[in-house]
Amino acid sequence: MALKICIINGYPEKNRQALTDAGVAGADDLYVRVLKQLIPDPKIDVFMIADPGSSLPGGGIEAYDAFIWTGSNLTIYEDDPRVTRQIEFARKVYEVGRPSFGSCWGVQMAAAAAGGEVRKNPRGRELGFGRKIRLTAEGRAHPMYEGKPDVFDGFIMHLDEVSRVPPGGRLLATNEHTPVQALEVRHKKGIFWATQYHPEYDLYEMARLFVARGEVLVKEGFFADRADLEAKVARMETLGRHPDRKDLRWDLAIGDDLLSPPIRQSELRNWLEKLVIPSVSSRASLNRAAV
Numbered sequence: 001m002a003l004k005i006c007i008i009n010g011y012p013e014k015n016r017q018a019l020t021d022a023g024v025a026g027a028d029d030l031y032v033r034v035l036k037q038l039i040p041d042p043k044i045d046v047f048m049i050a051d052p053g054s055s056l057p058g059g060g061i062e063a064y065d066a067f068i069w070t071g072s073n074l075t076i077y078e079d080d081p082r083v084t085r086q087i088e089f090a091r092k093v094y095e096v097g098r099p100s101f102g103s104c105w106g107v108q109m110a111a112a113a114a115g116g117e118v119r120k121n122p123r124g125r126e127l128g129f130g131r132k133i134r135l136t137a138e139g140r141a142h143p144m145y146e147g148k149p150d151v152f153d154g155f156i157m158h159l160d161e162v163s164r165v166p167p168g169g170r171l172l173a174t175n176e177h178t179p180v181q182a183l184e185v186r187h188k189k190g191i192f193w194a195t196q197y198h199p200e201y202d203l204y205e206m207a208r209l210f211v212a213r214g215e216v217l218v219k220e221g222f223f224a225d226r227a228d229l230e231a232k233v234a235r236m237e238t239l240g241r242h243p244d245r246k247d248l249r250w251d252l253a254i255g256d257d258l259l260s261p262p263i264r265q266s267e268l269r270n271w272l273e274k275l276v277i278p279s280v281s282s283r284a285s286l287n288r289a290a291v
Helices: 013-021 027-038 081-096 105-112 203-212 214-219 226-241 246-252 266-290
Strands: 004-009 043-048 066-069 100-103 117-120 126-135 151-158 160-164 169-174 182-187 190-195
Touching: 004 027, 013 203, 027 043, 027 266, 066 105, 081 100, 081 105, 081 190, 100 105, 100 266, 105 117, 105 160, 105 182, 105 190, 151 203, 190 266, 203 214, 203 226, 214 226, 226 246
Parallel strands: 004 043, 004 066, 066 100, 100 190
Antiparallel strands: 117 160, 126 151, 126 169, 169 182, 182 190
16 A cells, blocks of 8 residues: 655745755655655655745645654744644644644644644753653553553654643653653544654754754753764764664663664554554545445
């Protein structure tokens, strides 16, 4: 079964270019890589939704089996047309009933489009590694987390948080820094599984994101200076190339939950296997019955 999936890149063009200049893969490219590892021959379109005048590549929402939302450095609670058009589109996807998945910006979109709230995180930036993310009782029983440890770390970089879970939302994971680390939202005909952390990232790409955000990270006090940041980036990149390096695993406090793709990507794999593929099969059966 060749799934047709649309990846919605939430970054404006200027911000996409800044990531490219720092050697970070495109937010949509990260998902393309993972999808091609997890399912055979996916048909993938990319929608640069924050660009004025852009449109859905394949036509209507009904043309796709599912939608994936990337991260973004926009602020979802500001009155910005680049944001409001994304919220409106997410509401339409809910209405049509196609499954959605998202990370970072994606979990904020899942909540905001269904009546929840997002705010600036009063604890400030959560940088690099979301530590000790733990599943709630609902999360431990949820199919998105099959094969995932009850407590784990995840790649992360954000300033905002979901402050109110919408009606139809279920809190699946949390930690001390960001109480809403994962949600399922059922709204109208749609189901949206989403995480604040990034299952699509790997250690190398997170290191390059440090570079892209370097000036602000030094200013915020995460690093003493640029040399300190670059030394951390070098260790991260080396461990990414040599994940068996015990010394760097210890130094960076990084384990298999971040370095092993089957563990790190389990949320996305489970979304495909347990939500998207069954929903496609169900629609096909209904269509046959209607003939």
